[in-house]
Amino acid sequence: MKHLKFIIPGAVGGLLLAGYVGLSLYSSNQAEKQIEDWLYDNELDGMVQWQSVSASPFGATVTVSGVSVVVEKAPLKGLEVNVEKLRIADFTNEPDLKSMALELEGVTFPASDERPSAVVKLLFAELLAESGRDKLEPLDLSIKARYDDEASEAGMSFSMRLPELFAVEGRAQVANVRNLDSLLEGATAQAMGFAGMGSRDLLRLLGNQAGLLDDRAEAERRLRAIELGDSSFMLQDLGYFKRRNLLKQRYGYALDPAKGAADEQRQAAFERDLRKQEKDCSEKLSRAMDDGEQACADVLAVLNGQSDGFRMISEPEERVRLGDLEVALQKPERASRLVQRLNQRVEAL
Numbered sequence: 001m002k003h004l005k006f007i008i009p010g011a012v013g014g015l016l017l018a019g020y021v022g023l024s025l026y027s028s029n030q031a032e033k034q035i036e037d038w039l040y041d042n043e044l045d046g047m048v049q050w051q052s053v054s055a056s057p058f059g060a061t062v063t064v065s066g067v068s069v070v071v072e073k074a075p076l077k078g079l080e081v082n083v084e085k086l087r088i089a090d091f092t093n094e095p096d097l098k099s100m101a102l103e104l105e106g107v108t109f110p111a112s113d114e115r116p117s118a119v120v121k122l123l124f125a126e127l128l129a130e131s132g133r134d135k136l137e138p139l140d141l142s143i144k145a146r147y148d149d150e151a152s153e154a155g156m157s158f159s160m161r162l163p164e165l166f167a168v169e170g171r172a173q174v175a176n177v178r179n180l181d182s183l184l185e186g187a188t189a190q191a192m193g194f195a196g197m198g199s200r201d202l203l204r205l206l207g208n209q210a211g212l213l214d215d216r217a218e219a220e221r222r223l224r225a226i227e228l229g230d231s232s233f234m235l236q237d238l239g240y241f242k243r244r245n246l247l248k249q250r251y252g253y254a255l256d257p258a259k260g261a262a263d264e265q266r267q268a269a270f271e272r273d274l275r276k277q278e279k280d281c282s283e284k285l286s287r288a289m290d291d292g293e294q295a296c297a298d299v300l301a302v303l304n305g306q307s308d309g310f311r312m313i314s315e316p317e318e319r320v321r322l323g324d325l326e327v328a329l330q331k332p333e334r335a336s337r338l339v340q341r342l343n344q345r346v347e348a349l
Contacts, residue, residue, distance in 0.1 A: 031055040031062045047072055061089040080110045084138065095181055096149035106138040127165060131243040137163040147180050153229075154180070165240040173229030176321075178222070224323030228316055228342070236309035236349060237302055245270075245305030274304055289339065295346035309349035314342045 032053040039045045051066030067083040084106025092099045109120050120128075124136050140161045147154040157171035253269040255262050277300050278293075285292030301307040318341045328335045 028053055028055045035062075035064070061087060063087050082106075082108045082110055090144075090146075097147065098180065099146040101142070101144045103140075103142045105140050107141060108138050109136070124162075127162075127240065130247070131165065131240045132247055133164065133243075139163070147177065149178060149180065152176055152178050155229075162238070162240075164238055166238050167234075167236040169234040170232065172231040175227040175229055176225055224321060224326065226322045228314075228320045228322070230313075230315050232311060232313045234309065234311040234349070235302060237305070237307075241303060242305035270304075274300065274306075277304075289344060291345065295344075298346045298348045301348070307348060311347045311349060312344065313347065314344045316341060317343050 035053065036045070039048055047070055049068045050064050053062065053064050055062045064086040065084070067081075067086050069079075069081045069083075071077055071079040083104050085104075087101075087103040087105075089101040089103075090099050091101075111120065120136050128134060128136060141159070143156070143158045145154075145156045153173065153175050154177045155171070155173045157169070159167070159169040161167040249266040249270050253266055255265050259265055278296050281296035281300060282293045285296055289295055295312075298307070298310045299312075302310050320338065320341050324338055324341075328338045
């Protein structure tokens with residue numbers, strides 16, 4: 001009997017562990033089945049392969065390892081993407097509540113030595129060349145989004161890390177967002193219905209379904225009424241801007257052998273260039289931001305490889321709607337007032 005106080009807790013712990021493992025396996029199997037069904041329903045089966053799927057016991061987090069995607073449909077036909085780990089968490093898709101957290105680790109675009117990846121050539125070739133790199137390291141990407149119909153609020157955040165280049169993060173909140181499903185469906189239908197139509201087909205569609213104009217006007221009204229909340233954007237240099245600046249100083253400035261040492265000429269030319277950039281930036285931002293001169297200095301210091309990063313923050317103290325942005329584009333004289341209402345500032349990292 002004296003050993004029962006050790007045996008019983010151990011047995012209970014073993015049963016709990018076995019139950020946890022069994023529930024995890026069940027959740028993983030269910031998650032894999034749901035992924036297969038979703039790919040089939042969207043005619044994507046055959047394009048996506050993976051090595052394994054695991055899920056937490058109650059399915060809150062699903063991790064897919066060794067993902068390989070080969071797109072077989074236009075306009076991205078031929079695109080190849082490999083993902084070391086893909087995580088999906090906090091997934092909800094109800095009319096009044098939507099949320100999702102998506103993380104991708106170790107994203108690469110396969111290519112042979114003779115044929116570089118088209119994606120790398122299109123999106124990253126200039127970045128690599130400007131920083132003296134010839135290879136894109138595996139990148140990480142995350143996206144989080146949440147919509148609450150009862151609160152009429154929505155928010156989104158993202159981050160991307162390009163090793164040895166830079167990292168970016170952003171987040172934004174909006175208010176006065178209602179019935180998101182109908183808003184998105186209406187916008188998508190309008191775009192799909194009007195895209196690629198000839199003038200006769202478009203007139204015929206509008207003549208037969210005049211209600212589309214009313215739907216479009218309502219969708220535009222609701223979009224313009226969305227109110228901007230707090231937002232931020234962060235840029236962190238992981239080597240790209242510093243190396244680009246060094247290469248620019250070495251090869252981008254004309255030197256005169258009669259005017260002294262080459263390093264001194266390069267440094268003087270760079271400082272003149274930086275002062276001109278700060279002057280041009282300050283003239284534009286000083287009318288819109290109370291601390292525009294310092295904001296320019298912080299941003300340009302990063303872009304010229306002189307600091308590690310900056311964060312731009314917007315915390316509106318007065319109502320700013322999406323429609324106000326459209327008005328500001330059409331009437332530049334209102335732009336300064338709009339920027340002031342956004343209450344923006346820049347912080348050095």
